[in-house]
Amino acid sequence: MYRIKELLIFAAAIASLMLQSPATADEEPSALDRIRERGVLEVAVYNDFPPFSFRDERGRIVGIDADIARALAKSLGVSAAIRAVGADESMEDDLRNNVWKGHYLGGGVADLMLHVPYDGAFAEENDRVIFVAPYYREQIVVAVEKGVGASLDPLDYFSREKVGVELDTLTDFYLLSAYNGKIRNQVVHFSNIGKAVAAMKRGEIAAVAGPRSEIEFALGDLADSYAVGPIRMPGLRTSGWDLGAAVKKGNSALAEEVEKAMTQLRQQSSLSKIFANYRSSYQLPSQTKLVGVESNGRISQRD
Template identity: 40%
Template sequence: MSRTKSMMRALALCAGLVLGATASAVGATAPQTHEAGRLRIAVYNDFAPYSDNGKGVDVAIGRELAKRLGLQADIVGFNADEDMNDDLRNMVWKGHYLGTQPADVMLHVPVDHYLEKKNEQVHIFGPYHLETIAIARNPQRVPPVAGSAARALEVFTHEKIGVEVASLPDDFLLSVLNGRLRENVTHFMTIPEAVAALKKGEIAAVMATRAELEGALGTQSKFEISEVQMPELRIKGWPIGMAVKADNASLQAALSKALEDIYHDGTLDRIFAQHGITHRVP
């Protein structure tokens, strides 16, 4: 299941956002973790530029948070399940039926009131980035994407645009304009695969999250990235944060304080910049 699809299933049902608990001073008692002296951090597998083979933005953030807490970071990669509710169950409060133990904290969780209300066993907090939907395009074939869908997407009635299978952009492009674009929506298993096709000229554009596009394009200046602001796309962006078990107030407070620290001293911006990603404050 696509991570974007998993997140969107939760987000699409409401527009309200909860910013979670504000950072507070960590008490004298060490934060509660599954193993003393260690912080078990859950990140998605195969999710460049956030987490892929032990590297990425989320991995770096997780290691830095653990360092600020004086703990050893244990990075636990996992595959996305059917939806975000399953991911929270598997990696935060219960564990997977195949035997995977839950983590202390899960990163890259949409900070959303409806999602937290449906999952009373977890607390979602600490937004550290604002994710947005964007289009990477070959400017020689695709003009700037602006205005309503009828205007902005007309070019894709004859040019091909790539998407990740079962993602929000996939659902949107297949249904918008009464399905007129369906024949020119090309599906890929991952965004890096779609961007590779863009570089080869096999497609003219790719629609995905901005961070995924920036990560896959690297320093390629031939292509332009623009955020999608058309009114027909109801969900244009969402904050991403973290989740812990609802009853683990000490860990939540400690992580909130550590996140505040790495934001204010510039470490968070540097982590995103080192991975070629534009950091957007939620």
């Protein structure tokens, strides 16, 4: 514990230094200053990603992440400009394209990106950004018709029944390889969870496995007819992950503000309200700390 304590003190010292010394002469104005000056916080969210960020009938970007972006901007006293971005091959690419470098096709970066994993190991590998403001814990769950759910033995159940997954996801790969591939042939692929749930509603498959928020949103009004819960996933390192925000390294003042604003949103139950608006049950993130790589390359975490 001593080490962590030391880190905390170190980080706090750095933070207080940053707070006390405003930009020196040759330093550019901080990102936060620029945001306040322009009055706009530019937030990157994924396009076509219900219930987090998608376009409504009128073409506006709506969803949990979009609402959180607007709420954060409001807390900062500015308006939100939401940039719906396409997902590249990996999160590292997305961070490069949208947070610290910009895509090679141009367009620059956003001030903030939402829906980024909040994970110490991941932060260590991505030291060009600061990860802040964890706001949700996503979890792999299975939805099955009520009555089956209580005593679900995945191996037994899925060796008989078809389970729908979204292509190229953790759930997909896990189920394809779990139990030495014994249930591989029962896995049915869909391009998104919405389509998988629709197939389940039509009775074409018995279950859908995937992230809780996406499944709950897709179930919609029929949520009561299905049991949604986590299953045992032996062999898998994790079946849940925290989501937070990322800002470019160096924009510490902005990171602090976003962290504060997000904490406030959580404490005011604004987050659970936003999730409820999209028929998703809010899950508290497991950690609520600032994860960043300090100049010495160490990970600091503080409450």
